[in-house]
Amino acid sequence: MPRKRSGQLFIWEERRKIMSDEKIKNASPHVLPSLPYEDNALYPAISANTIGFHYGKHHKGYVDNLNKLISGTEFADLPLETIITKTAGKADKTAIFNNAAQAWNHAFYWKSMRSKGGGEPPAALKQKIEASFGSVDACKKELASAAVSQFGSGWSWLVLDSNKITVVKTGNADVPLTTGMKPLLTIDVWEHAYYLDYQNRRADYVNAVLDKLINWEFALQNAG
Ligand SMILES: [Fe+2]
Numbered sequence: 001m002p003r004k005r006s007g008q009l010f011i012w013e014e015r016r017k018i019m020s021d022e023k024i025k026n027a028s029p030h031v032l033p034s035l036p037y038e039d040n041a042l043y044p045a046i047s048a049n050t051i052g053f054h055y056g057k058h059h060k061g062y063v064d065n066l067n068k069l070i071s072g073t074e075f076a077d078l079p080l081e082t083i084i085t086k087t088a089g090k091a092d093k094t095a096i097f098n099n100a101a102q103a104w105n106h107a108f109y110w111k112s113m114r115s116k117g118g119g120e121p122p123a124a125l126k127q128k129i130e131a132s133f134g135s136v137d138a139c140k141k142e143l144a145s146a147a148v149s150q151f152g153s154g155w156s157w158l159v160l161d162s163n164k165i166t167v168v169k170t171g172n173a174d175v176p177l178t179t180g181m182k183p184l185l186t187i188d189v190w191e192h193a194y195y196l197d198y199q200n201r202r203a204d205y206v207n208a209v210l211d212k213l214i215n216w217e218f219a220l221q222n223a224g
Helices: 002-027 048-070 080-087 091-111 123-133 136-149 202-213 216-223
Strands: 154-161 164-171 182-188
Touching: 048 091, 080 091, 091 182, 123 136, 123 164, 123 216, 136 154, 136 164, 136 202, 154 216, 182 202, 182 216
Parallel strands: none
Antiparallel strands: 154 164, 154 182
16 A cells, blocks of 8 residues: 555656646746857857857846746747737837847847858859849948947848848847848847957957858858
8 A cells, every 4th residue: 555655646746747847838938049059169259258148148038038028928828930020119018029039139140150150152142142242242241331330239130131132230139020021140249249259349250250150051041
């Protein structure tokens, strides 16, 4: 008998644990995605120290805040992109929009870079870039110019807009998804993206990203 009771107790404890895990899962539907590389993979253009703060504190903070803000609301079970489009431009939903968009933007930013990136885009993308900008260098100059001229915090984006590749910049958490454009890649120009490595030299950070890290293959995948 004691063994049986002990077995029942064990099963009951396990069930309670599974139910409790399920509750936690439901209460936190958005998960911080893994970095697509090691935290030192982008060195020396971006240090492990910067990645540690940027990914481990800022990106994680947006995901955690979002989960808190949407808990028990109409947004609780919606995918990230739906939350972004449903809250964009709504004054009473600004906090949810900002944290949802920043969660999306950062996941997209990490994939927009890779170790030993930069260089020539794959032929299929290069052709499209040349059709829009004349040359890859001209495209990189536009991305850099948008990044450097964005006043305050924001993002520089390569996007597909009605089948044409173009460059746009957005402020704070804004993302071109909300205006019907398809993001191909992005550069984060919030100070937290570069200040530890470059202090106020945003242009040096942007040029290092474009020359050493930019992931043209990711842009091509998104253009497909
Ligand atoms: Fe950031």
